[in-house]
Amino acid sequence: MTAPDLSWFLRDRFGLFVHWGVYALPARHEWVKSRERIADAAYDRYLHYFEPDLYDPERWAADARDAGMRYAVVTTKHHDGFCLWDSDLTEYKATRTPAGRDLIRDFVNAFRAAGLHVGFYHSLIDWHHPDFPSDQFHPRRDDPAYRAANPARDMGRYADYLHGQVRELLTDYGRIDVMWLDFSYADRTPYEGLPGKGRDDWRGEELVRMVRDLQPGILVNNRADVPGDFLTPEQYQPRTWMEVDGKRVVWEACQTLNGSWGYDRDNLDWKSPDLLLRLLIDTVAKGGNLLLNVGPTARGEFDSRARQTLAAIGAWMRQHERAIRGATASEYVAPPDCRYTARGDRLYLHLFAWPFRHVHLGGLGGRVAYAQFLHDGSEILMREGGHDGEGNTGLRGIPATDLTLMLPVQRPDAAVPVVELFLKR
Numbered sequence: 001m002t003a004p005d006l007s008w009f010l011r012d013r014f015g016l017f018v019h020w021g022v023y024a025l026p027a028r029h030e031w032v033k034s035r036e037r038i039a040d041a042a043y044d045r046y047l048h049y050f051e052p053d054l055y056d057p058e059r060w061a062a063d064a065r066d067a068g069m070r071y072a073v074v075t076t077k078h079h080d081g082f083c084l085w086d087s088d089l090t091e092y093k094a095t096r097t098p099a100g101r102d103l104i105r106d107f108v109n110a111f112r113a114a115g116l117h118v119g120f121y122h123s124l125i126d127w128h129h130p131d132f133p134s135d136q137f138h139p140r141r142d143d144p145a146y147r148a149a150n151p152a153r154d155m156g157r158y159a160d161y162l163h164g165q166v167r168e169l170l171t172d173y174g175r176i177d178v179m180w181l182d183f184s185y186a187d188r189t190p191y192e193g194l195p196g197k198g199r200d201d202w203r204g205e206e207l208v209r210m211v212r213d214l215q216p217g218i219l220v221n222n223r224a225d226v227p228g229d230f231l232t233p234e235q236y237q238p239r240t241w242m243e244v245d246g247k248r249v250v251w252e253a254c255q256t257l258n259g260s261w262g263y264d265r266d267n268l269d270w271k272s273p274d275l276l277l278r279l280l281i282d283t284v285a286k287g288g289n290l291l292l293n294v295g296p297t298a299r300g301e302f303d304s305r306a307r308q309t310l311a312a313i314g315a316w317m318r319q320h321e322r323a324i325r326g327a328t329a330s331e332y333v334a335p336p337d338c339r340y341t342a343r344g345d346r347l348y349l350h351l352f353a354w355p356f357r358h359v360h361l362g363g364l365g366g367r368v369a370y371a372q373f374l375h376d377g378s379e380i381l382m383r384e385g386g387h388d389g390e391g392n393t394g395l396r397g398i399p400a401t402d403l404t405l406m407l408p409v410q411r412p413d414a415a416v417p418v419v420e421l422f423l424k425r
């Protein structure tokens with residue numbers, strides 16, 4: 001078996017997550033079927049009206065690229081069981097809706113053509129499959145008749161279906177770079193006697209083995225309840241570089257634009273571009289990747305709020321890409337309200353808050369040859385230990401081990417200002 005190639009992943013650092021499915025029609029979160037305990041007949045109405053006539057994956061890919069993203073992971077099937085590709089194993093799929101096409105094929109072609117790596121998110125959970133037993137998340141969890149039929153449901157048969165579909169996805173679409181399986185919950189407290197599900201239910205080890213056999217070099221996440229190639233903290237930022245058994249590991253934060261993964265029309269929790277950039281920077285400063293999600297509409301578009309956000313991120317990324325791409329954590333400790341990212345002999349100081357005229361960099365006294373703002377390449381004057389190098393005491397009480405940067409009073413016009421420090425060799 002070929003060892004997974006992590007080099008592109010660690011260099012790219014920033015990817016697009018896409019959650020798309022018929023839940024874009026109710027537009028009330030991708031878990032709407034579970035949250036509102038919707039029965040199949042009522043949910044399946046949405047399939048009749050799913051007509052994404054404005055779907056233009058080339059445009060999605062261009063928006064992602066312009067935002068500075070270099071890979072994308074798209075939902076082939078979410079927990080509701082609806083398939084966006086033309087699976088031979090079900091009729092519950094896009095080709096049987098007014099969409100009338102294999103939406104995944106178009107996605108893969110467009111993103112590949114734009115030079116982005118492509119990954120598949122595939123739900124282990126399935127709220128449509130008749131053999132998937134009701135559990136704490138199932139839309140029918142409180143329906144006594146549905147629960148009573150659980151013993152007749154054959155999880156083994158569902159697992160065969162799951163494996164068969166993953167096989168299709170990893171056979172029919174060329175090279176796939178990431179497999180994002182979601183998710184396992186065998187460890188959760190049973191819901192009224194209904195247990196969760198995990199590797200024994202999915203036959204997780206066998207599934208991941210098949211994924212690697214079909215796509216040597218693919219990266220697999222950690223949610224099949226089997227160790228994978230990277231950890232996936234969701235909607236929170238870890239305190240430090242993530243570790244397993246005291247060793248730093250590869251990790252990828254996943255974050256939303258507004259708290260929902262699927263299109264959620266009335267949701268008002270939109271994060272500002274500044275906040276999202278700080279999440280991206282914070283992630284890279286801790287040695288991780290960021291997978292940032294967009295939930296396209298039922299018409300097949302990124303809505304205007306998402307597009308504006310991506311454009312604002314892209315404006316910053318255009319000028320600051322080299323502080324992110326190929327960068328990682330620094331061994332130096334950043335001052336308050338700052339983050340460091342490091343790449344070769346460059347150290348990047350990201351200023352989350354704007355200080356008054358000076359920022360003191362502990363441990364960098366005597367170590368920096370030159371400093372400049374990254375957005376405009378303008379010089380930043382420096383003082384070693386508070387001295388100006390011409391015998392003037394300058395700033396009292398600053399230790400010689402500090403480097404002081406002389407900042408303008410006015411914060412420059414960059415969402416997050418960055419100072420590029422050229423370390424002495």
Ligand code: GLC
Nearest residue numbers: 019030031182183234254261
């Ligand atoms: C979760 C959710 C889900 C979302 C995902 C993204 O496990 O169930 O809706 O797809 O995480 O990380």
